[in-house]
Amino acid sequence: MRLPRTAHTERPWRIHEIARDFTVEDVWELPTPGGPDELDRLVRQFAGGIREGVRGDAPLSRFLFAVRWRLGALLRLDGADAGVGARVPSLRDRLPDDLRDGPRGPDLGEAPFTSVYLTHDEWAAEMRNRTVHGVLHLGWVPVGADRYTGRMTVLVKPNGTLGALYMLAIKPFRYLGVYPALLRRIGRQWRAGQPAGM
Secondary structure, three states, X not given: OEOOOHHHHOOOOOHHHHOOOOEEEEEEEOOOOEOOOOXXXXXXXXXXXXXXXXXXXXXXXXXXXXXXXXXXHHOOOOOHHXXXXXXXXXXXXXXXXXXXXXXXXXXXXXXOOEEEEEOOOEEEEEEEOOOEEEEEEEXXXXXXXXXXXXXXXXXXXXXXXXXXXXXXXXXXXXXXXXXXXXXXXXXXHHHHOOOOXX
């Protein structure tokens, strides 16, 4: 279920002190009911899915991602010289000592995302290309007595006019194809205990 931005901004997440100059783009409640200590499970599943690549099980999702990666290659949006650490410093450079000294989160292999930090109730990973510096934030939130669920937030910092136009252009595709397929897969994989990543 899509949530208002305040569902993220009103929570006491650590990401607020690190990504103040980012805009909350999307907030989704994930179909991942669980107990108070299961964020680590969700993060492991997301990381496994991200490492395996964007291979959505829905034809529309696969098609949209294939188009995106092909356009990215043609327009040189995703080269190593456009990533975190090349064109922009990593958010890890902004971390306070307690987060920098704590767990970083899983290694995401060759995926465009890099783990930034991991706590008991939140995980952040970042990616950067020529259009946007983005953050994927997973939070673990109470939804009832001893009941919790995951909340996924996408934060973005567009790179100039190109980045703003890019975000505007992909918005309908995200809402009509990418997010619905992703959320369905996350729910199925959570119930089955399989990777739940991108």
